Amino acid sequence: MTPFVDVAFLILSFFMLATKFKPPEPVEIKTPNSVSTKLLPDNDAILVVMDSSGKVYFSMLAEKDPKLKYNVIKNMNDTRQLGLSEAEMKNFVQAPMIGVSFGGLKQLLAVPANDHNKVKQPGIPIQDSASNELYYWIRDAVQAFAGHKINYLIRGDNAAKYPQFKEVLNSFKRNDIYKFQLVTAIEDAPEGTELYRDRQKQMGKK
Amino acid sequence: MASIDSGGGDSGHKKGPGVKKAKKLSTRVDMTPMVDLGFLLITFFIFTTTMSTPSTMDLFMPKDTDKDEEQNKAKESGAMTIILSKDNAVYYYMGQLLPDASNFTASSFAKIRDEIINKRKEVIAAHTHDEGCKKIWDKNGGDQKSCLDKDFVVVIKPTAEATYKNTVDILDEMAINGVKRFAMVDLFPDELMVVQKTEGSYVAPATPAAAPAK
Numbered sequence: 001m002t003p004f005v006d007v008a009f010l011i012l013s014f015f016m017l018a019t020k021f022k023p024p025e026p027v028e029i030k031t032p033n034s035v036s037t038k039l040l041p042d043n044d045a046i047l048v049v050m051d052s053s054g055k056v057y058f059s060m061l062a063e064k065d066p067k068l069k070y071n072v073i074k075n076m077n078d079t080r081q082l083g084l085s086e087a088e089m090k091n092f093v094q095a096p097m098i099g100v101s102f103g104g105l106k107q108l109l110a111v112p113a114n115d116h117n118k119v120k121q122p123g124i125p126i127q128d129s130a131s132n133e134l135y136y137w138i139r140d141a142v143q144a145f146a147g148h149k150i151n152y153l154i155r156g157d158n159a160a161k162y163p164q165f166k167e168v169l170n171s172f173k174r175n176d177i178y179k180f181q182l183v184t185a186i187e188d189a190p191e192g193t194e195l196y197r198d199r200q201k202q203m204g205k206k
Numbered sequence: 207m208a209s210i211d212s213g214g215g216d217s218g219h220k221k222g223p224g225v226k227k228a229k230k231l232s233t234r235v236d237m238t239p240m241v242d243l244g245f246l247l248i249t250f251f252i253f254t255t256t257m258s259t260p261s262t263m264d265l266f267m268p269k270d271t272d273k274d275e276e277q278n279k280a281k282e283s284g285a286m287t288i289i290l291s292k293d294n295a296v297y298y299y300m301g302q303l304l305p306d307a308s309n310f311t312a313s314s315f316a317k318i319r320d321e322i323i324n325k326r327k328e329v330i331a332a333h334t335h336d337e338g339c340k341k342i343w344d345k346n347g348g349d350q351k352s353c354l355d356k357d358f359v360v361v362i363k364p365t366a367e368a369t370y371k372n373t374v375d376i377l378d379e380m381a382i383n384g385v386k387r388f389a390m391v392d393l394f395p396d397e398l399m400v401v402q403k404t405e406g407s408y409v410a411p412a413t414p415a416a417a418p419a420k
Contacts, residue, residue: 005241012244013297015251032374035381036263050370153262160370166392169267180271181262182374193319194384 026097026117027051032186036197040183045151046141048134048168049097052159055123056168058137059097061153062145065176067107069093072144076136082106099123101133126167134171142175155183237266265377267390284329284357288318288376289393291401292367296376307400315375322360322383329358360388365401 099121
């Protein structure tokens with residue numbers, strides 16, 4: 001039995017070291033696959049999440065400098081008179097993502113950030129250009145990130161519909177942002193295709 | 207004072223029948239609970255671990271413009287339009303959509319790759335070098351083959367029923383087949399009508415339909 005237990009503990013230590021815990025998220029997203037191999041940046045990024053039921057969430061990845069996130073909500077609070085308290089603004093910095101309209105922000109931020117995945121969020125309104133709040137979120141976040149190289153990430157669920165995706169793209173386009181990165185899961189290039197041959201060639205060169 | 211038994215002599219044999227020999231303790235520890243716990247942890251980590259690291263796919267969109275001269279022109283001979291619709295349906299046609307929609311073909315995600323590859327081959331075969339090619343050669347270090355597919359343009363038109371997965375899949379197909387020029391635009395009303403007619407969900411408008419936008 002001893003070798004068996006040895007192997008079991010080896011596997012255990014492997015998983016313990018390899019595990020990276022998923023940050024808690026209010027929605028579960030199943031991303032589509034793509035052949036792209038570029039890795040996901042985890043800092044200096046604006047992330048827009050689309051879930052399967054058509055809701056849109058906004059998130060900023062600024063772990064290295066949480067002050068940036070604070071600046072966004074502070075600015076938002078001042079310009080829109082949201083009436084947030086200091087504690088609520090601090091809570092925003094901790095919050096994984098925001099999926100409420102400006103009107104519902106105070107109510108959401110009254111809940112501690114750790115419990116946000118239990119709160120049902122209605123999604124940020126993006127339907128028509130007059131009430132497109134995602135546009136303002138992006139605009140303020142871009143201002144806050146000034147001087148950084150920002151990545152614009154869109155993470156959509158398989159079942160999200162195209163019009164929703166289009167509205168998200170439009171919100172970015174209105175901010176004069178045209179280069180996006182779609183978050184996907186890695187998939188191999190199918191054998192015999194153009195991309196497959198290209199990659200084989202590059203492997204040969206290396 | 208108890209004397210230390212040197213063990214060397216024959217003291218063991220001196221003990222009478224009433225003296226019990228000290229029981230020899232086993233040094234082996236029961237490992238079962240530890241192994242149980244180990245396996246419990248393995249199961250826990252296997253389930254919580256996220257093995258698939260997410261990747262990102264670049265998507266560059268053009269600036270919206272209403273001006274006709276700023277629109278990218280595509281040669282009709284090299285254009286292929288792919289329409290995505292509900293329940294993973296894929297339709298395509300080459301060049302312009304004919305008034306009787308006879309070149310409108312139903313396909314699927316499994317078959318569309320071959321259609322793209324065939325069309326690309328066809329465009330490459332029909333290619334003749336013109337003044338536009340020189341720029342592309344310069345960019346690719348004089349590689350004269352690099353401009354062969356320059357007229358090949360794929361226009362992707364997802365309907366409102368298409369899912370995000372469909373859109374990403376077809377964009378991925380562009381990367382897989384090395385399509386350098388592709389665009390994602392909305393459907394024209396006449397195209398939507400053909401799609402709806404094919405799917406049997408077409409309802410004729412009560413008022414005469416306006417002329418399709420160009």
